[in-house]
Amino acid sequence: MTDNSTKAKVEKGLARRRRNELIFRSAGMLATTVGVLFLGVFFFTLIQNGSSAFQQSFVLVDLEFSEDILAPDGELDLEYANFDAIPRNALRAKFPDVTSRSERRELNRLLSISAGYIARDMIEDDPELLGQTVQVWVPAASTVDMLLKGNIDREIVESLRPISDKQIAWVDELVSNERVRKQFNTALFTNGDSREPELAGIRGALMGSFYMLLVTVVLSLPIGAAAAIYLEELAPKNKWADLIEVNINNLAAVPSIVFGLLGLSIFVNWASLPRSAPLVGGLVLALLTLPVIIIASRAAIKAVPPSIREAALGLGASKMQVVFHHVLPLALPGMLTGTIIGMSRALGESAPLLMIGMVAFIVDVPQGLSDPATALPVQIYLWADSPERAFAERTSAAIIVLLGFLLLMNLTAVIIRKRMERKW
């Protein structure tokens, strides 16, 4: 065998080829590892910061529904009675040596301002309580909560802390008397936004997002599907079709804030639709997701084998029968997957909503499409902007909830694809 044989030539280059393969493979592995690492760090910090928000500190107080406060004129006065005094008195009874006015005020600040409302709701529900004393767990103020969760450094100078030395001492005493405990933070899921972190919840934002996505899916799915079917199956393939295709692809890449400006000028200013309403938000997000849905739907329709169309046409099916009997059922999983992915993009959008006023501080949970509302990502933005330490963990908690929904939607898309995918 001479050195000129094919075998010799191939073998000569073999080591180099193997080396290149190895480099290629290692580079791929490195890239994947870096990606997974970043994701891991992201989830780790998020859960580390956010998980504590799902717990909230509560203080056990003996609420005395004294007639002196609630019924000064002998009759229960639900309107003007000083309900705040009930939990305050309860707390003061525990610390009898607190006398001065400023100390009392500091003591009052250990409890959430919602304690008074709790007392009011209790007596409203059951007027029989008048004159009785009941043990109730009421939410602690967010500063106390932060102290107990270790988010406030006890060692730093008092003036730099949101909680004073005396308050710390009282909290420690309550803790040693087992009058403080942590409970699941239901307020986070049942309340709207609030200035008080311990009362702030994502319910309002969730409902806002829900109404918005409802409008979005109702508009963009039928319009997107119809447009995709027309462009793919019926429209003549000429330069106009090409132009439309290029523009749809471009539209999918337009920054979302531009859609927000469009929505502001057309829906809010020109059509006079209500500001901050999920209706307008949904319209804007529908515009935003439409190109995504059209592109995904067209790809799904394209993937239907032409032999199926020919078979139906050959039997004498009309164009519409071909589409509705054969193409659409086969393209549906892909179209739905595209829609869900479009929806999850819409769920995560915040920039266009800022433009149409959905960034307002709204306490009430929206009850309909035209109520002022905010959305989950905007709520995250608002909380991230708040100075209170307790909002930081709530921001992370809200992000966890948002990611949970996104995960759920993408999982649904995968399941739909796997379940409905048909082989031919």
Next chain:
Amino acid sequence: MSERSAIDDQPAQGASGITPPAPVQESALVNAIADKPDSSATDGEFKTVGEYRCQNPYLVAENVDVHYGSNHAIKNVSLEIGKKEVIALIGPSGCGKSTFLRCLNRMNDSIESAVVSGDIRLDGEDIYSKSLDPVVLRARVGIVFQKPNPFPKSIYDNVAYGPRIHGLAADRAELDEIVHSSLERAGLLEEVKDRLDDPGTGLSGGQQQRLCIARTIAINPEVILMDEPCSALDPIATAKVEDLMDQLAQEYSIVIVTHSMQQAARVSRRVAYFHLGHLIEVNDTDTVFTNPEHKLTEDYITGRIG
């Protein structure tokens, strides 16, 4: 350049000639035609040899031209297809036989660049007239494709689809009857009668093709077009489909495109040989395979043109 040198460039092949090599060059055709003593025509005004007319014509194509954009795929083809006749269209790949077949029930409508001119009449009616809905035409002229393409639905729904969209059955019982008789005539009933609700795509290739034939005859067409119906099937399945064609020929006109000359010889009464868009020769099957009139036909059936 003699015709011999032009054609000897093609690799010699067995008589089966199923695997088509690259089609011969246009120049070869022109030379071949020019050298043929009984053909005085040039490329532009070529005349089919043999007899393109038939007794009792039912589907008649006159001077049909098809252009795909700038590509002239069918050149002035005239062919008559008789009632209850099996005619085979043969020729090398790219010769336009499938294109011609698809003109006969306007399947080319869905190809945008395709322009069909000329005159095609079904039972005296112009099938390209504006007043004729292709839906009606395709219910009268059914087609079976090269690759079995059952719908991803049950066997029953596959066969019932045509009758359903055309409203051929008054009630469920009548539809059942149509499905059963169609499957029976397609020779598939025995094999599938216990699993009519199973997907049609789960059948074997040969069964799928017979299902497609059952689907086509369920609407009781007048003409059945078959575009290489056995090219994806094994010999046993092919034999079954060919038997089926013999039976169907009692009731329907059948136009079959095939690459297998044995198949053409077995199933057809007449054979039309296409070459580079021209219809070269139409004759009785026996004549074509034993004593072809045209040199190109001879070269093809003896395997000198793939």
